[in-house]
Amino acid sequence: MNSQETILETRNLTKEFKGFTAVSDVNLRVRRGSIHALIGPNGAGKTTCFNLLTKFLEPTKGTILFNGVDITREKPAQIARRGVIRSFQISAVFPHLTVMENVRIGLQRQLGTAYQFWRSERSLDVLNDRAMELLEQVGLTEFAQTVTVNLPYGRKRALEIATTLAMEPELMLLDEPTQGMGHEDVDRVTQLIRKVSAGRTILMVEHNMNVVSSIADKITVLQRGAILAEGPYAEVSKDPRVMEAYMGTADAELQGAH
Template identity: 65%
Template sequence: MEADTILRTDGLTKDFRGFRAVDGVGLTVRRGTVHALIGPNGAGKTTCFNLLTKFLPPSDGSITYKGRDITGMKPADVARLGLVRSFQISAVFGQMSVMENIRIALQRRRGHSYDFWRPQRLLEALDGEALALAESVGLAGFAATPAAQLSYGRKRALELATTLALDPEMLLLDEPMAGMGREDVERTTELIRSIARNRTILMVEHNLSVVATLSHRITVLARGKVLAEGDYATVSADPRVVEAYIGGGGHG
């Protein structure tokens, strides 16, 4: 495995009762990059993410993370190695404040239970780190605000903060811009650019302008297979990619 490769799949395949959702996917993600996984509806992107984070077992193929075969591992064990999927594992409680949500996530990283019964002063010892995380996602001014009162975009930022509390080396973002208006998209794009400075990011995203702005490399899936790969200029000019999106990509 090359020194600059952090995640790699070989022949990754997933069958569902005769339907092949992911078909022999070979993916190589370089350390320190933002790598996008794109494709029309039904291309197998979400199934791929579920395989990588071990929410689904593959039918065939292998997954290697930092030189270690993680194909047969459990989701929690993969997360402990530093490969974390955002917006799936997040601990966000609507009635709790932004600070309280982040503090709970920091407790998870320590590997203990949620410590609800611990003395308040011990929990407050995490406040400095929690506030720094809130600031890092643009929520410093909302530290005391209950999560339920946040706008949709800021809720997603809080979810990202709780994921960052686990201190992942590699972050998988599953459609981080889904449901956002333009202002939230712009804010979240800058947020992802900021957190990518010292992490590797693999993201599934439908907003192609976001993909063009953030990604170093893009893998295009269609009908479960890798259709094309390269930078945005390369894949957007590929007639097979254009056809997959406009002509025969399929939906659902």
């Protein structure tokens, strides 16, 4: 993969906490325009990896490159400005505002403080139009005026995705987007991820193998902080080391997604 094709790359990414290595020499390459899933048993280092990529944690050693630029020492805000947006960073959706108002806040953040959105009603109308477009994209048009706290759970995740999209991400990091959902919501959010992946890159941590098998182009399996296997789902799910790492329960989980 040449540098044009690689949007995100880590080299020997390592994070140690007092005598414990959470992420160990991870060399990750995410292809531009792909959906890339990070999977692995609990405690495999997936969340720590995400925290390193979004600069919530500093690596002990190693390098992170985004579009060929070394971003290892940058702050979370700098990375967000570059277009690396993690869904929960703004999923602190405001529960007592409407769905529409939440998306508008995402849009205002994207415009930055320099843009005085209160200058005229006109500029707010522009935001309203864009907010409605985003709500339509995630299937929330009919909920535009609903107070967010009253939204069904699966729809809240769709709102998170809409507010993430409002930030114009080039690389979208989704942290367990279907966690705690029933079948119907899982299916809806999976379709939504597929839909919004057009023209952007998605890196996701996901436990649900049905989701991973149906939308991920490439899968990286982490175990004890290190890469155990990598490739398309069909290949990775048959890897004996992966089956062993998931031991028993997930054999069924891995196979059940075929």
